[in-house]
Amino acid sequence: MANSHDHDVDDLLEELIAFRRDIHAHPELAFKEVDTANKVAQSLRDIGLEVTTGIGKTGVVGTLKAGNSSRTIGLRADMDALPIVEQTGLPYASCNHGVFHGCGHDGHTTMLLGAARNLARSKNFDGTVHFIFQPAEEGEAGAKAMIEDGLFERFPCDRVYAFHNWPDLPAGTIATRPGPIMAAADKFSIQVKGKGGHAAVPHQTPDAILAASELVSQLNTIVSRRIAPTSTAVLSVTQISGGSSHNVLPGSVELTGTVRTFDPQVQDQIEVAIRQVIEGVGIATGTQISIDYNRYYPATINADAAAQHALAVAATVGDAVEAPQPAFTSEDFAFMLQACEGAYIWLGQGKGGEHIPLHHPEFDFNDEIIATGVKLHTALVEDFLPQQGD
Ligand SMILES: [Zn+2]
Numbered sequence: 001m002a003n004s005h006d007h008d009v010d011d012l013l014e015e016l017i018a019f020r021r022d023i024h025a026h027p028e029l030a031f032k033e034v035d036t037a038n039k040v041a042q043s044l045r046d047i048g049l050e051v052t053t054g055i056g057k058t059g060v061v062g063t064l065k066a067g068n069s070s071r072t073i074g075l076r077a078d079m080d081a082l083p084i085v086e087q088t089g090l091p092y093a094s095c096n097h098g099v100f101h102g103c104g105h106d107g108h109t110t111m112l113l114g115a116a117r118n119l120a121r122s123k124n125f126d127g128t129v130h131f132i133f134q135p136a137e138e139g140e141a142g143a144k145a146m147i148e149d150g151l152f153e154r155f156p157c158d159r160v161y162a163f164h165n166w167p168d169l170p171a172g173t174i175a176t177r178p179g180p181i182m183a184a185a186d187k188f189s190i191q192v193k194g195k196g197g198h199a200a201v202p203h204q205t206p207d208a209i210l211a212a213s214e215l216v217s218q219l220n221t222i223v224s225r226r227i228a229p230t231s232t233a234v235l236s237v238t239q240i241s242g243g244s245s246h247n248v249l250p251g252s253v254e255l256t257g258t259v260r261t262f263d264p265q266v267q268d269q270i271e272v273a274i275r276q277v278i279e280g281v282g283i284a285t286g287t288q289i290s291i292d293y294n295r296y297y298p299a300t301i302n303a304d305a306a307a308q309h310a311l312a313v314a315a316t317v318g319d320a321v322e323a324p325q326p327a328f329t330s331e332d333f334a335f336m337l338q339a340c341e342g343a344y345i346w347l348g349q350g351k352g353g354e355h356i357p358l359h360h361p362e363f364d365f366n367d368e369i370i371a372t373g374v375k376l377h378t379a380l381v382e383d384f385l386p387q388q389g390d
């Protein structure tokens, strides 16, 4: 059960806020987090941690030991920014035009660094902590890159945790749940090939536009007609392009979309159904239809014990709530949870009535939650790696 250690971190906050705003002003895209990684590595060395750089390209791991226990825990933060033009007007707004910390990873990096500082001075635990700073969470699978580079062989973890700031929850609220918490994200790209020709003689060419519109309708029936109503899934067609003139039937049309699921079986069913729809529409319209189907992030699934542990610990530092539903967005921490038991946690960051969602050009990480984040990381470590006699 969670300890009630004193987690006073107020003296760290001024420096942490300055660090967060510096990272915010100098954002870097996926796998280009060179300066950010250098700043993180330097800060970890300054407090005496063993530091390993270049894991999964730009990833950094800092290791801290105390006592004699062989037990280990990993804490992960993501470091990358998004290709968005920032519109916050903040004094510490991005100096790198078109690159922006619109998902709050600047805050995640800062909170994990704060926890490293706090734990390095208190050493109120028995075992090993690996502070994992990963690149490229935004669609480029930096977590997978670190794992393929031997993350968990080089830095074995009995348990791994990560959290994400969550604008839908009030600041100070901490939520997670056993089982699925974030969706699997698949993307598909469909090529419809007709022949192309004069629009006045449509009988001389298969109509790729008509086939594409048929596909949009049919694809939208998959979740409602092919998936059990008790299961949860989303399929959205998000892009359609083809054609150049009012009197030309185009030779090809392209469609793009995404599928979100929590259960690998449902994911399989949807992919099969999409392929069947394509085959059927191709036959019916005389077009050649091909698909590129890419499962880029699996569902993020918390281990029951890890989620319950996180909720118990969270109750000692904030308002802990069991999240009633998973989110339909996705997260590459999913790969770490496939390799290691752990949980993904939402840290409320809402400010009063203001609600700016993640990935919005006016989003900004709420510095008021840094203390809660540092305390939560610290408490997870102290509780998972208790000292003798605790
Ligand atoms: Zn994001």
Ligand SMILES: [Zn+2]
Binding pocket: 103, 104, 105, 137, 164
């Ligand atoms: Zn994010």
